[in-house]
Amino acid sequence: MNIREFSSRTGISAHTLRYYEKIGLLRHIHRLPNGHRDFTEKDLHWVTFVQRLKDTGMPLEQIHRYADLREMGDTTLAERQRLLEAHARNLRESLRQQQRHLDSLEDKIALYRSAIKRGRFP
Amino acid sequence: MNIREFSSRTGISAHTLRYYEKIGLLRHIHRLPNGHRDFTEKDLHWVTFVQRLKDTGMPLEQIHRYADLREMGDTTLAERQRLLEAHARNLRESLRQQQRHLDSLEDKIALYRSAIKRGRFP
């Protein structure tokens, strides 16, 4: 598929897709004879995974590292697993922290609610 | 307390604290006769709240807006409440999304685990 369709399927702008290729997050993108990119389902699958890593706060540089490992073949399976496990641990910790923040915000909102009901600030 | 102690109590660098004052996140910071900032417990409380908003993804500009409302007194209570409630809703949604991402990552890690056990990739 062309960059337009790939862009609309992934929600990533064509500009950003080219940028991702330039910095090495996307590799071996097939080209048509006219030089246009021709993305595959496999590319879609990889990009979806990249988005997941990115959305959970992994910097592009570390995703790049993962892409490197992937490129090196099955001898790096264990290292990729370690990388993902470390990331999952961070994510779990971050979720706990965000939950604490949310609880605390909800407490504050409850204070606002009762302050407004009583017509003044606590 | 001086900027050094305030910095170490909040975990925010002195540089950043001055920056926060410059952009209006910190206001009415008391000064000693020599011009040095003299932070109070109230400042600490406010900064802690600002950190919570920031850590849960609120842009500084919106925190600034909240600071404006706060400055305007009790007539803005309802609006501040709405602002916090909208933020809490976003945060709950983001937590759900992050949890889905985590589940998906854990699935992938499980695949790695079994691939490594079998000595090859799925």
Place this chain on the structure above:
DNA sequence: ACTTGACTTAGAGTCAACTCGAACCCTTAG
């Protein structure tokens, strides 16, 4: 034949949120 529009590249510009540097002022210890 020409225009339209999707694509290409290299490289510059933007934005949020810091982060740092330079030049300077005060107070206190030796």
Place this chain on the structure above:
DNA sequence: CTAAGGGTTCGAGTTGACTCTAAGTCAAGT
């Protein structure tokens, strides 16, 4: 008296992740 160490201001520089521009190619439609 002076040097160290903490503070001050203003403004410039950095970082990560885009985002856009300019100049060009190419294929299809009128």
